Amino acid sequence: MLKQTEGSRAVAETVACCRPEVIAAYPISPQTHIVEELSRLVKSGALKPCEYVNVESEFAAMSMCIGASAAGARTYTATASQGLLYMVEALYNASGLGLPIVMTVANRAIGAPINIWNDHSDTMSQRDSGWIQLYARDNQEAADLHPQAFRLAEELSLPVMVCMDGFVLTHAWERIEVPEQTQVDAFLPPYEPRQVLDPDEPVSIGAMVGPDAFTEVRYLAHAKQMQALEAIPRVADEFRQVFGRSSGGLVHPYACEDADTIVVALGSVFGTVCDVVDEMRARGVRIGALAITSFRPFPLNAVRTVLGRARQVLVLERAFAVGVGGIVSANVRTALSGILLDGHTVVAGLGGRAVTKESLHRLFDDAIAGRLGELTFLDLDTELVERELARMAQTRRSGPSAENILRDVGSNR
Amino acid sequence: MSAAPQVRFYQVGSFAAGNRLLGPELQSDQADPGRANALTCGHRACQGCGEALGARYILDSAQRAAGGKVIAVNATGCLEVFSTPYPETSWQLPWLHSLFGNAPAVAAGVAAALRAKGRTDIRVVGQGGDGGTVDIGLGCLSGMFERNDDVLYVCYDNEAYMNTGVQRSGATPPTARTATTQAVGEEPGAPFGQGKNLPLIAMAHEIPYVATATVAGLRDLEAKVHRAMGMRGARYLHVLVPCPLGWGTASHDTVRIARLAEQTGLFPVFEALDGEVTDVTPIRRRLPVEEYLRPQKRYAHLFRPELRTDVIGRLQRTADRNIARFGLLAHEEASS
Numbered sequence: 001m002l003k004q005t006e007g008s009r010a011v012a013e014t015v016a017c018c019r020p021e022v023i024a025a026y027p028i029s030p031q032t033h034i035v036e037e038l039s040r041l042v043k044s045g046a047l048k049p050c051e052y053v054n055v056e057s058e059f060a061a062m063s064m065c066i067g068a069s070a071a072g073a074r075t076y077t078a079t080a081s082q083g084l085l086y087m088v089e090a091l092y093n094a095s096g097l098g099l100p101i102v103m104t105v106a107n108r109a110i111g112a113p114i115n116i117w118n119d120h121s122d123t124m125s126q127r128d129s130g131w132i133q134l135y136a137r138d139n140q141e142a143a144d145l146h147p148q149a150f151r152l153a154e155e156l157s158l159p160v161m162v163c164m165d166g167f168v169l170t171h172a173w174e175r176i177e178v179p180e181q182t183q184v185d186a187f188l189p190p191y192e193p194r195q196v197l198d199p200d201e202p203v204s205i206g207a208m209v210g211p212d213a214f215t216e217v218r219y220l221a222h223a224k225q226m227q228a229l230e231a232i233p234r235v236a237d238e239f240r241q242v243f244g245r246s247s248g249g250l251v252h253p254y255a256c257e258d259a260d261t262i263v264v265a266l267g268s269v270f271g272t273v274c275d276v277v278d279e280m281r282a283r284g285v286r287i288g289a290l291a292i293t294s295f296r297p298f299p300l301n302a303v304r305t306v307l308g309r310a311r312q313v314l315v316l317e318r319a320f321a322v323g324v325g326g327i328v329s330a331n332v333r334t335a336l337s338g339i340l341l342d343g344h345t346v347v348a349g350l351g352g353r354a355v356t357k358e359s360l361h362r363l364f365d366d367a368i369a370g371r372l373g374e375l376t377f378l379d380l381d382t383e384l385v386e387r388e389l390a391r392m393a394q395t396r397r398s399g400p401s402a403e404n405i406l407r408d409v410g411s412n413r
Numbered sequence: 414m415s416a417a418p419q420v421r422f423y424q425v426g427s428f429a430a431g432n433r434l435l436g437p438e439l440q441s442d443q444a445d446p447g448r449a450n451a452l453t454c455g456h457r458a459c460q461g462c463g464e465a466l467g468a469r470y471i472l473d474s475a476q477r478a479a480g481g482k483v484i485a486v487n488a489t490g491c492l493e494v495f496s497t498p499y500p501e502t503s504w505q506l507p508w509l510h511s512l513f514g515n516a517p518a519v520a521a522g523v524a525a526a527l528r529a530k531g532r533t534d535i536r537v538v539g540q541g542g543d544g545g546t547v548d549i550g551l552g553c554l555s556g557m558f559e560r561n562d563d564v565l566y567v568c569y570d571n572e573a574y575m576n577t578g579v580q581r582s583g584a585t586p587p588t589a590r591t592a593t594t595q596a597v598g599e600e601p602g603a604p605f606g607q608g609k610n611l612p613l614i615a616m617a618h619e620i621p622y623v624a625t626a627t628v629a630g631l632r633d634l635e636a637k638v639h640r641a642m643g644m645r646g647a648r649y650l651h652v653l654v655p656c657p658l659g660w661g662t663a664s665h666d667t668v669r670i671a672r673l674a675e676q677t678g679l680f681p682v683f684e685a686l687d688g689e690v691t692d693v694t695p696i697r698r699r700l701p702v703e704e705y706l707r708p709q710k711r712y713a714h715l716f717r718p719e720l721r722t723d724v725i726g727r728l729q730r731t732a733d734r735n736i737a738r739f740g741l742l743a744h745e746e747a748s749s
Contacts, residue, residue, distance in 0.1 A: 021529035022522065051525040055518065056556030063515035063553060067486060067522025070509050073529055075522075093511050197507035197523060199482040199535055206487075206510030207497035 002177050007139035007169040008033030010176040011104055011162075014143040016047045017184040018102075018150050020076040022068035023052045024061040028083040029116050030166035031106035035078055058083035062090035062101075069099040070205055072196040074150065077101070080166055081108035084122045088129070091159075095130030095221065097206060098194070100153030102146065103131075106166040107267065107318070109351040113402040117352020118166040120266065120318035123295075124327050130221050132160040132228055133296040134248065135266040139169050139176050141293075144239065144247030147179060147188050151235050156224050157194045163295075165268040167352070179243060187242045225297040232294050250299035252291040253306045255281060259288030261368055262307055264332055265316040266292050269348070269355050273316065276360045287364060292328065303335040312342040314367055316355075316378075320347045325375045348378035384408055442474045442635050449476035449505065451485070456503035457495040461664025463628045463654030463671065464492055464542070464569040470628075471567055471650070472538065474635045476506060478642035479536040484509070484523055488516035488541030488550055491576040492569060514549035516541045521562035528563070536642060539566040543584035544574045547611045551583075558618035561646040565638075568611060568649070571656035579659040583609050586679070587731075588724055589711045591659070596714035605727060612685075615649040619688035622648040626682060628655070629672035633694060637684065653680045661710020673705040678732035681739040696741045702729045 003010070012034045023042065025035040042052040051068075055061045061077045069075040079087065084105055094101050105123050109115040123133055132152060136142035142164040149160040164170060195205060209217055229250065236248035254274050256262055265273050270291040280287050290306050292299070307313050313336070315329040324330075326345030333343065344367055349355040359379050366372045388405055391398045398404070442448055451472035458465035476483050487493045487510045496503040497510070511519045520539030527535050539557075541550055546568035557564060573591045574580040581591040581603055588602040596602055615623045621644050626634040634652065641648040655662060655670040662670050674680040675694070679702060682694035703725055706712040715721045736742055 022525045024522070049529045049531070051529045053521070053525055053560065053562075056559070057552060059515065060518040060553050060556050063511060063518035064522035064525065066511050066515075067509065067519035067524075068526040068529075069522075070519075071484065071523040071526035071530075073526035075526075089512055090515060097511070197484045197509055199484065199507055202505060202507040204497055204499075204502040204504050204508045204510075206493075206508075207499035207502060208494055209499055213499075 001180060002175060004173060005176050005178065006033060006171060006173050007142055007164065007176070008106075008171065009037050010139055010143040010178050011146060011164070012037035012041065013178050014146045014184075015076055015104075016041045017179050017181050018076075018147055018188055019047070019050075019074060021050055021073035022065070022075045023050060024055050024064040024068075024075075024077045025052060026055050026058050026061045026079070026083065028058070028080050030108060030118075030170045031078045031080045031083070031104065033170060034104055034106070058087040059090055062087035062094060065101045065103075066090060066094050066097065066099055069094070069101050070097065070195070070197050072191070072193045072198075074154075074191045075099075075101045076103070078104040078106065080106040081110055081116075081122045084126060085110065088126065091126060091129045091131065094159045098157040098224075099159060100150075100157055100191070101159040102149045102153055102162065103159070104146070104162050104164065106170045107163055108166040115351040116166075118168050118318075119350045119352070120163070121350075123161060123163045124319040126161070127296055127327070130158070131296065132158055132225065132294070134160065134162050134293055135295055136162065136164045136169065137252070137268060137270045137291055137293070139164075139172060139174055140245070141247045142169055143176060143178060144243070144245070147184050148235050148239055148248045150188055152228060152231055154191050155231060155235075156228055158224050158228065163267065168268045177245065183242055187239060228294075229297050229299060248293060250292075250294045251302045251306065252293060254289040254291070256288035256290060256306050256310075258286055259309075260286045260311040261288070261314065261364065262310045262312075263287070263289045263314045263316055263364065264292060264307070264328065265289065266295060266328065267318060269316060269318065272355055272357060273360065276357050276364065279357070279361070280364060285368065287368075295328070295331075298331045298335070300335045303332060304339070307332065307336060307341075308339050310341060312344075312367060314344045314346055314364070314372075316346050316348050318349050320345075344372050344374060344376065346376045346378055353379065441632055442477050443470065443631075445477070449473045449481060451476055451483070451504065451506045452496060453503050453505050455501065457498060458491070459656075459658050459664070461657040461667045462491075462495075463656060463667045464571060465495070466667065467569055467628045467634065467652045467654045468492055468540065470631050470634050471638050471652070472506065474638035475536065475538050475565065475642055478639050480534070482535040484535060484537050486511070486516050486520040486523060486537065486539045488545030489513035489576075490542040490545050492540065492542065494576055513545055515553050516545060516550055517557040517564065517566055518553040520564040520566065521557045521560070524563045537564045539564050541568060542575070543568060543570040543572060544582040546570075547583040547609055555614075555618065558615060558620050558647045558649070561620060563645050563647070565641050565648045565650065568651045569654045570651055571654050571659060573656075573659050575656050575659045583607075584611070588715060588728065590714060591711070601714045602711075612649070612651045615651075616685050616688045618647070620647040620649060621645070621687060623651075623685040624649070624683070625651045625653070625680070627653040627671040627675055627680060629668050629675060630682065630694065633682070640684070659711070661713070662708055666708060670705070670708065673700065676700045677702045677705045678736040678741055679705060679728070681735045681741055683739055690739065693739050693741055693743075695743065696736065699736075699742060702732050
């Protein structure tokens with residue numbers, strides 16, 4: 001049903017249509033509106049049978065999902081940022097055990113310094129956790145990815161993270177086609193577990209595995225993600241047939257056919273990038289954009305097919321690997337191995353800093369004119385950074401950097 | 414009798430093998446040839462392991478109480494490692510191991526799933542050692558208590574991290590030697606004034622049932638499991654399980670050492686309903702703490718090179734305080 005609604009609410013209503021049997025809830029901004037709405041849906045009886053459990057930490061939330069999923073229940077939770085990091089040990093456990101848990105992550109920066117706003121530092125830090133990671137470009141896709149996530153998770157016995165930008169998507173009100181129960185029922189069959197704790201057929205799950213079999217078990221995790229590369233587009237296709245709109249898939253190229261320059265991005269910033277592409281195309285610039293929806297598994301072939309034809313690639317990243325540079329870039333580079341082209345990593349929009357069309361125009365013009373280095377921090381205030389570096393060189397006890405920089409920002413106003 | 418026992422008994426003799434000379438209604442669950450044998454033979458526990466003994470009794474009784482429908486969730490630790498060196502598993506019931514610090518939350522998740530599916534006939538037992546319970550798993554356990562999740566959680570307390578090589582835990586008693594509280598310096602062993610009493614912490618949550626037990630009182634242990642399984646909600650069973658390796662005791666002395674812990678008053682055995690103590694196991698023959706300490710190498714520094722009467726005196730005062738606090742000699746005082 002087409003509604004004017006909030007992103008979080010649309011996600012919650014869609015998750016409810018997926019008939020989860022156990023929901024573990026722990027509040028953390030900017031994910032809270034999702035679990036609040038689910039709480040209402042369960043308490044009012046609209047979603048049943050469903051056990052909604054308020055747990056005492058994110059570590060407990062994921063642990064509860066592990067138990068519930070191993071007992072054969074369709075299981076859901078949501079988190080963000082510090083919460084995702086607090087459950088890391090359980091994240092690896094869930095994927096290692098092959099439990100099809102679905103989790104929404106409302107992407108948010110990681111502290112210190114503490115920051116509640118949007119970037120991708122949280123989920124990017126978990127890229128090797130064994131979870132499938134799907135990044136939504138907008139709220140329609142954020143909602144639509146959830147039935148697909150349950151389908152993929154249960155088909156492959158792997159957990160799936162649906163990543164949606166915190167605040168930018170979770171708190172945005174817009175027109176969203178919220179999936180209908182009958183549509184979801186037609187798309188998502190009941191959960192048939194591959195392994196289940198059942199007194200009639202007792203199994204041991206989570207045994208110790210030594211050097212004799214560990215490599216094989218771990219390889220299987222990779223093999224399942226390779227199967228996901230085939231399953232993700234197929235499930236997206238079936239979704240389109242049932243729901244009549246396109247969401248999900250591996251990648252989304254935009255105006256790439258004849259593009260000399262292609263900008264790669266994940267998440268909601270892709271919309272802004274496409275607007276700038278349109279404006280530059282109107283000026284006759286041959287530029288395109290590529291959204292990566294499935295970051296894990298990483299669609300090497302699909303990325304190579306789109307980017308291999310270009311002359312120049314910019315990867316716009318909402319997180320970075322301190323000490324080396326781009327995270328998405330490194331994966332893109334793997335996709336392009338053997339192909340020589342001009343490549344740039346641009347770190348943008350950290351901790352909620354707006355990525356504006358004006359900055360992107362300047363950035364893309366610089367790239368096309370050959371003025372862009374290998375690694376750029378978009379809109380970095382170098383004067384502020386240099387002042388702090390000077391202080392640190394001058395005095396041993398220069399004090400806490402974040403507070404020093406904030407003071408400088410304040411005195412500049 | 415036509416039904417010959419299909420299972421192997423570990424002990425012989427009428428009393429040790431579960432009172433087989435008694436009437437069926439008084440017999441131990443272990444005396445029943447049809448017992449579940451949840452933790453079956455062939456596991457890799459050390460000789461004389463108190464935890465293996467306790468786990469077998471507890472899970473067999475839980476299985477009997479639940480008509481065989483029990484799911485066990487295990488924290489990382491000795492019990493997990495010695496029972497499942499895959500492809501071998503000693504578990505004959507559905508069993509899940511996730512992590513060291515999350516067994517109570519995982520067990521609560523299993524319980525939530527069963528409730529959602531309307532399978533309240535299947536019961537959940539969570540279990541871990543003292544490290545997994547009183548230290549790293551305490552947050553999840555407190556959450557499970559607070560929500561009153563329908564789980565019986567069992568702590569097998571051997572008073573240190575035995576699986577990793579006998580390091581101090583929050584349940585290690587004062588003066589005990591561990592690999593991280595060594596018997597050197599002016600105050601050898603674990604310091605006084607640290608550690609926590611988890612049964613009392615559990616009671617503070619006012620959960621329906623809290624009990625302590627030892628592997629010296631196996632019938633008492635079985636009875637407590639049946640009592641716990643007769644209730645719903647969060648239930649906690651704290652079982653003292655001597656560890657020959659970590660305590661430096663003879664492997665044939667496990668039960669004797671556990672009994673000495675009870676009879677000195679160092680380990681009070683009691684039951685509590687809704688946060689109030691309702692029953693205690695009285696001390697039949699009160700013994701000085703020295704009798705408990707002396708056979709254990711982890712306390713050897715209290716006796717050699719010199720007898721540390723001052724330190725032993727402090728431990729005796731702890732035992733005396735337990736006896737007074739829980740009324741462990743109330744019957745004696747009443748009759749005198």
